[in-house]
Amino acid sequence: MSATTWGWLVLAFPLAGFLVNAFGWRVMRGRTAGWIATIAIGLSFACAIAATVSLLGHGESERQLTSSLWTYASAAGLDVKLGILVDPLSAFMILVVTGVSTLIHLYSVAYLDSDRGYSRYFAYLNFFVFSMLLLVLAGNFLLLIVGWAFVGFASYALISFWYRRNTATKAGMKAFVINVIGDIGLVLATLFIFRELGTVDYLSVFAEVPKHFTSNDGLLIAICLLLLVGAFAKSAQLPLHTWLPDAMEGPTPVSALIHAATMVTAGVYLIARMYVLFEQAPTAADISAFIGLGTLVFAATCALAVTDLKRIIAYSTISQIGYMVVGVSIGAYAAGMFQLMTHAFFKALLFMAAGSVISAVAGTQDINRMGGLRKALPFTSKLMIIGALALAAFPGFSGFFSKDEILAYALNRGGFYVIFTIVGYLAALLTAIYAFRIIFRVFWGDPVPEARELEEGHLAHAPAKNPLTGEEEDTDIGYPGADHHIAERDWPMWLAMSVLGFLSIVGGFVEIPGVDEVVKNFLAGAFLQSHLYDALPSVAADWRGLAIGGAISITGIAIAYLVWVRRPGTSAALIRRFGPVHTFLLNKWYFDELYDAVVYRPLLAIGRFCNDVFERVVVQGIVASAVDLVRGVGVVVRGAQSGFVRAYALLLIGGFAALGLYFLIAAH
Amino acid sequence: MTVTWYIVLSAVLFAIGAGGVLIRRSPLVILLCLELMLNAGNLALVAFSRAHGNAEGQVFALIVMVVAACEVVVGLGLIVAMFRRRLPLNVDELRGLKG
Numbered sequence: 001m002s003a004t005t006w007g008w009l010v011l012a013f014p015l016a017g018f019l020v021n022a023f024g025w026r027v028m029r030g031r032t033a034g035w036i037a038t039i040a041i042g043l044s045f046a047c048a049i050a051a052t053v054s055l056l057g058h059g060e061s062e063r064q065l066t067s068s069l070w071t072y073a074s075a076a077g078l079d080v081k082l083g084i085l086v087d088p089l090s091a092f093m094i095l096v097v098t099g100v101s102t103l104i105h106l107y108s109v110a111y112l113d114s115d116r117g118y119s120r121y122f123a124y125l126n127f128f129v130f131s132m133l134l135l136v137l138a139g140n141f142l143l144l145i146v147g148w149a150f151v152g153f154a155s156y157a158l159i160s161f162w163y164r165r166n167t168a169t170k171a172g173m174k175a176f177v178i179n180v181i182g183d184i185g186l187v188l189a190t191l192f193i194f195r196e197l198g199t200v201d202y203l204s205v206f207a208e209v210p211k212h213f214t215s216n217d218g219l220l221i222a223i224c225l226l227l228l229v230g231a232f233a234k235s236a237q238l239p240l241h242t243w244l245p246d247a248m249e250g251p252t253p254v255s256a257l258i259h260a261a262t263m264v265t266a267g268v269y270l271i272a273r274m275y276v277l278f279e280q281a282p283t284a285a286d287i288s289a290f291i292g293l294g295t296l297v298f299a300a301t302c303a304l305a306v307t308d309l310k311r312i313i314a315y316s317t318i319s320q321i322g323y324m325v326v327g328v329s330i331g332a333y334a335a336g337m338f339q340l341m342t343h344a345f346f347k348a349l350l351f352m353a354a355g356s357v358i359s360a361v362a363g364t365q366d367i368n369r370m371g372g373l374r375k376a377l378p379f380t381s382k383l384m385i386i387g388a389l390a391l392a393a394f395p396g397f398s399g400f401f402s403k404d405e406i407l408a409y410a411l412n413r414g415g416f417y418v419i420f421t422i423v424g425y426l427a428a429l430l431t432a433i434y435a436f437r438i439i440f441r442v443f444w445g446d447p448v449p450e451a452r453e454l455e456e457g458h459l460a461h462a463p464a465k466n467p468l469t470g471e472e473e474d475t476d477i478g479y480p481g482a483d484h485h486i487a488e489r490d491w492p493m494w495l496a497m498s499v500l501g502f503l504s505i506v507g508g509f510v511e512i513p514g515v516d517e518v519v520k521n522f523l524a525g526a527f528l529q530s531h532l533y534d535a536l537p538s539v540a541a542d543w544r545g546l547a548i549g550g551a552i553s554i555t556g557i558a559i560a561y562l563v564w565v566r567r568p569g570t571s572a573a574l575i576r577r578f579g580p581v582h583t584f585l586l587n588k589w590y591f592d593e594l595y596d597a598v599v600y601r602p603l604l605a606i607g608r609f610c611n612d613v614f615e616r617v618v619v620q621g622i623v624a625s626a627v628d629l630v631r632g633v634g635v636v637v638r639g640a641q642s643g644f645v646r647a648y649a650l651l652l653i654g655g656f657a658a659l660g661l662y663f664l665i666a667a668h
Numbered sequence: 669m670t671v672t673w674y675i676v677l678s679a680v681l682f683a684i685g686a687g688g689v690l691i692r693r694s695p696l697v698i699l700l701c702l703e704l705m706l707n708a709g710n711l712a713l714v715a716f717s718r719a720h721g722n723a724e725g726q727v728f729a730l731i732v733m734v735v736a737a738c739e740v741v742v743g744l745g746l747i748v749a750m751f752r753r754r755l756p757l758n759v760d761e762l763r764g765l766k767g
Contacts, residue, residue, distance in 0.1 A: 643766030
């Protein structure tokens with residue numbers, strides 16, 4: 001079979017799983033729904049491997065294969081086919097998406113076990129994977145928009161999965177609204193592209209762009225900026241990042257899958273996919289890179305202060321995506337995509353471990369109420385340390401190779417791109433510190449009561465409550481289920497985390513500078529038009545970067561060890577010393593408050609004004625007078641309705657007689 | 669033969685019917701007077717048809733008869749229903765349509 005046939009199968013399995021779970025929830029008992037969903041994604045992963053193998057059978061310059069099922073829309077000069085594009089970039093993405101998804105589905109089989117919305121959960125999850133694959137495989141802009149909007153909906157549905165939890169539904173709405181802002185950017189960009197080039201098919205657009213636009217054409221920059229609005233909303237970059245930390249209201253595996261490993265990297269994929277446009281409009285690419293840089297620093301500082309376990313990891317996600325955005329914007333496509341892959345491994349692992357930790361302390365997410373869980377959770381703690389080492393770019397782990405490759409590329413490009421390298425390394429130091437802040441706060445220190453209980457074999461069970469507000473909840477449908485699940489006791493969770501842990505360690509070895517460079521050679525087929533793809537630093541420069549990165553990582557971990565383990569009071573002293581800074585970081589640079597003041601309140605005021613003045617006075621005034629008019633006429637006319645049948649008859653006959661007389665007179 | 673006398677007779681019959689509808693209070697008599705008016709119309713139709721030597725007027729007369737029969741069915745049915753429910757058989761007292 002050809003690569004595109006496998007590509008269609010990759011799409012078909014998650015869709016089938018979604019339909020089965022969505023319509024069969026009534027008859028499925030126990031963990032059936034979870035296994036169906038997991039197997040569907042597993043088969044999809046197998047097809048993705050087959051597609052990649054089939055793609056490798058072609059020559060390097062003939063690896064862009066398209067296939068279409070039928071014409072999707074044909075009107076007004078627009079001819080869009082329901083078509084997919086299988087090239088090394090999309091093949092790479094479907095491998096990452098289906099691979100990580102399979103493991104997270106597997107984890108969820110056990111983690112969500114006692115939840116009353118079990119089938120609904122897996123239906124949503126399969127729908128998400130289908131949408132994400134559609135987004136990645138789309139062969140034209142229209143299908144991209146469809147996939148883009150679908151993942152936005154899936155994200156909304158899963159953030160609000162516990163729909164009776166007020167905070168969760170609000171977080172879902174927030175995510176949806178910000179994602180729609182991104183959708184608008186993407187749609188407008190598509191409209192401009194269609195207006196200029198008359199086509200929305202990827203390959204024809206990429207062929208036309210260099211001929212149609214001069215370098216840094218104003219319109220092309222506008223198109224690229226609109227694309228960036230879409231990318232930044234989806235990838236939670238400044239200033240559209242505020243939805244992602246709130247998205248942690250969803251179940252933990254959802255955070256792992258959608259809000260860490262796959263969906264939020266869609267923006268990175270979009271920038272890489274549109275590299276032809278961005279290389280023709282370098283100004284837009286530079287803007288994108290600087291926003292990515294700002295985001296990665298901002299998020300890293302927030303992650304130092306926040307105390308909610310899942311939100312720390314969420315800020316770390318924003319920060320890591322910042323690295324990817326910098327990478328694909330400055331031309332380090334392979335390095336950016338490589339970082340996307342390794343990040344998917346270790347971030348999914350960190351979230352899975354966090355889920356296990358949260359279960360062990362009966363649903364609490366505040367790290368102030370965790371500590372000393374190392375003995376109670378021997379497996380989880382080991383895996384979380386692996387994930388944190390990969391995140392901190394500790395030498396040998398996967399994050400080590402990917403992050404430094406981006407920064408070395410920036411240094412090699414010279415000019416002001418050196419800024420990216422310097423700031424990137426500074427943020428890497430912060431990354432190492434906050435990564436090990438999690439580890440030392442959660443697993444070291446004095447064991448909390450739950451940890452002691454667990455060491456004796458009892459899993460803590462506190463009354464169900466909202467981890468954010470402390471509100472009492474029940475465990476009925478719409479709230480989390482009654483039982484907690486830890487990786488030590490449920491083999492699906494254990495298996496999924498082991499595989500990801502293994503990948504977090506060895507995932508980096510596929511791209512060692514001067515040794516194998518698998519990712520770069522594979523992706524080259526998708527970037528044939530690029531003049532930046534091969535502008536790579538020398539192997540020696542790469543290794544210098546790796547050495548610096550490794551030293552920074554070890555320094556960061558050492559600092560974290562000093563602050564949180566060696567001298568446990570240091571952190572509190574620092575907070576006292578730099579009170580305002582800490583408050584500033586704790587409030588996430590006041591972005592939410594800023595939006596509240598700039599967007600939310602003015603809109604609310606305008607709405608109030610419209611309601612009080614326009615609606616109440618003007619509109620309702622007109623309506624009220626119309627009603628009065630009709631009523632007045634009615635009062636007058638009602639007098640004629642006496643109820644006497646003979647009076648009606650007289651009027652009738654009299655009327656006819658008068659009419660007859662009129663005609664008689666008129667006839668003369 | 670002129671058509672005049674037939675038309676005069678028709679007009680007289682129609683006027684009697686109309687007068688009856690206006691004056692009488694019993695629904696039964698009003699119904700009969702309505703019939704009278706319809707048949708006055710029929711007479712005029714037939715007379716003109718004959719005068720013009722054209723059969724169309726007679727066809728209309730037949731149609732009017734059918735309509736009259738239908739109307740009688742409904743009207744008598746209403747009167748019987750009123751009688752059964754012991755409503756007054758006096759159209760001046762039946763004033764449910766007063767606005």
